[in-house]
Amino acid sequence: MNAASRTYLDHNATSALRPDARDAMLAALEHAGNASSVHAEGRAARALIERAREEVAALVGGQARNVVFTSGGTEANVLALTPGLEACGDKRPLDRLLTSAVEHPSVLDGARFPADRVERLPVDGDGVLDLDALSARLAVLAKAGERALVSVQAANNETGVLQPIAAIAGLVHDHGGLLHCDAVQAAGRTDFAMASGADLVTLSAHKIGGPQGVGALVLSPAVTIADRVLRGGGQERGARAGTENVAGIAGFGAAASCAREGRAEEAARLAALRDVFEAGLRAVAPDIDVFGARVGRLPNTTLFAMPEGTAETALIAFDLAGVAVSSGAACSSGKVRASHVLLAMGVPRERAAAAIRVSLGWTTTRNHIENCLEVFEKTVGALRNRRGRAA
Numbered sequence: 001m002n003a004a005s006r007t008y009l010d011h012n013a014t015s016a017l018r019p020d021a022r023d024a025m026l027a028a029l030e031h032a033g034n035a036s037s038v039h040a041e042g043r044a045a046r047a048l049i050e051r052a053r054e055e056v057a058a059l060v061g062g063q064a065r066n067v068v069f070t071s072g073g074t075e076a077n078v079l080a081l082t083p084g085l086e087a088c089g090d091k092r093p094l095d096r097l098l099t100s101a102v103e104h105p106s107v108l109d110g111a112r113f114p115a116d117r118v119e120r121l122p123v124d125g126d127g128v129l130d131l132d133a134l135s136a137r138l139a140v141l142a143k144a145g146e147r148a149l150v151s152v153q154a155a156n157n158e159t160g161v162l163q164p165i166a167a168i169a170g171l172v173h174d175h176g177g178l179l180h181c182d183a184v185q186a187a188g189r190t191d192f193a194m195a196s197g198a199d200l201v202t203l204s205a206h207k208i209g210g211p212q213g214v215g216a217l218v219l220s221p222a223v224t225i226a227d228r229v230l231r232g233g234g235q236e237r238g239a240r241a242g243t244e245n246v247a248g249i250a251g252f253g254a255a256a257s258c259a260r261e262g263r264a265e266e267a268a269r270l271a272a273l274r275d276v277f278e279a280g281l282r283a284v285a286p287d288i289d290v291f292g293a294r295v296g297r298l299p300n301t302t303l304f305a306m307p308e309g310t311a312e313t314a315l316i317a318f319d320l321a322g323v324a325v326s327s328g329a330a331c332s333s334g335k336v337r338a339s340h341v342l343l344a345m346g347v348p349r350e351r352a353a354a355a356i357r358v359s360l361g362w363t364t365t366r367n368h369i370e371n372c373l374e375v376f377e378k379t380v381g382a383l384r385n386r387r388g389r390a391a
């Protein structure tokens with residue numbers, strides 16, 4: 001089966017490369033220059049990077065001069081999560097890192113904070129951060145004279161559930177803290193912007209149709225990072241050493257522009273397809289669990305529990321039938337295990353182990369949705385028959 005005949009519904013793991021991003025990358029690869037060189041070739045490479053910086057900043061309403069390009073969302077998270085952030089010239093190290101229990105592993109690990117200074121806050125049954133728990137913890141820390149960096153994602157990669165970032169930012173700032181927001185899944189898919197109050201925002205090119213291996217940390221004007229991850233040259237205004245990946249950055253910029261330009265129409269198109277898909281699931285299995293369905297979600301994501309069998313058997317059936325979906329986070333695919341996100345939401349381990357994620361993107365058509373539903377119906381039917389025969 002060739003790639004064209006496959007149904008790719010795993011855009012939260014990685015989205016297909018947009019033609020504009022590919023064109024920008026191919027054009028950039030023709031340039032010989034190092035962006036740090038002062039000659040014409042170097043200046044041409046620099047111009048490509050600076051154009052992309054404008055495009056990426058525009059995606060989240062940030063300022064181009066506050067965009068730091070990285071090797072991806074993971075590196076941007078690790079760069080952001082350090083006690084060595086300075087806000088408004090305050091050089092005192094931050095004392096604690098508070099995260100939600102449903103963050104990406106690169107945040108949950110605490111990055112550059114000592115392990116005993118990292119705390120995880122609970123989410124409710126829908127996967128939304130418990131704001132009372134956050135507020136109470138911030139108040140206790142503030143009373144003890146401690147300042148916190150809080151890291152909460154804008155949208156979850158598995159469920160698509162959105163967090164109330166503006167409300168969280170208000171609480172964090174009221175208590176003298178800083179807010180980092182991992183917007184890898186939300187940027188370009190929702191109207192998420194720096195105006196929500198986040199002080200640092202993580203982005204990744206490959207979730208919006210750019211290349212893998214490129215990302216960015218966008219800072220608010222008041223914030224600087226005192227301790228770098230990569231030390232050496234003075235690239236990225238001293239925030240991240242190393243010769244820039246010019247082609248990757250150019251592809252990121254082009255993808256950011258495409259995602260921003262058609263965002264509202266594309267979100268509506270995908271939400272409509274997602275609704276058709278979920279109605280189709282319910283037609284086969286009326287009691288199906290769609291996780292996070294009661295709260296605001298990304299328009300492109302459905303995480304559901306297979307009504308029969310495990311995620312592992314379902315994944316194989318989908319793949320053999322030409323449909324690429326995922327079981328929870330891609331990072332843990334290949335070895336299917338219950339997702340920490342669903343466990344944090346209080347989903348029983350057995351249900352969590354049956355979770356399948358379908359995530360749509362710019363290449364998704366109605367035909368893809370129908371293919372996926374057809375395989376779902378056949379797979380559930382076969383598993384029901386097998387169970388019936390075994391009984």
Ligand SMILES: Cc1ncc(COP(=O)(O)O)c(C=O)c1O
Pocket residue numbers: 012013071072073074075104106153155156157182184185204205206213214215
């Ligand atoms: C929410 C979230 N944060 C961070 C990352 C890491 O981004 P990257 O793959 O660019 O390192 C991912 C990727 O799956 C993600 O979904």
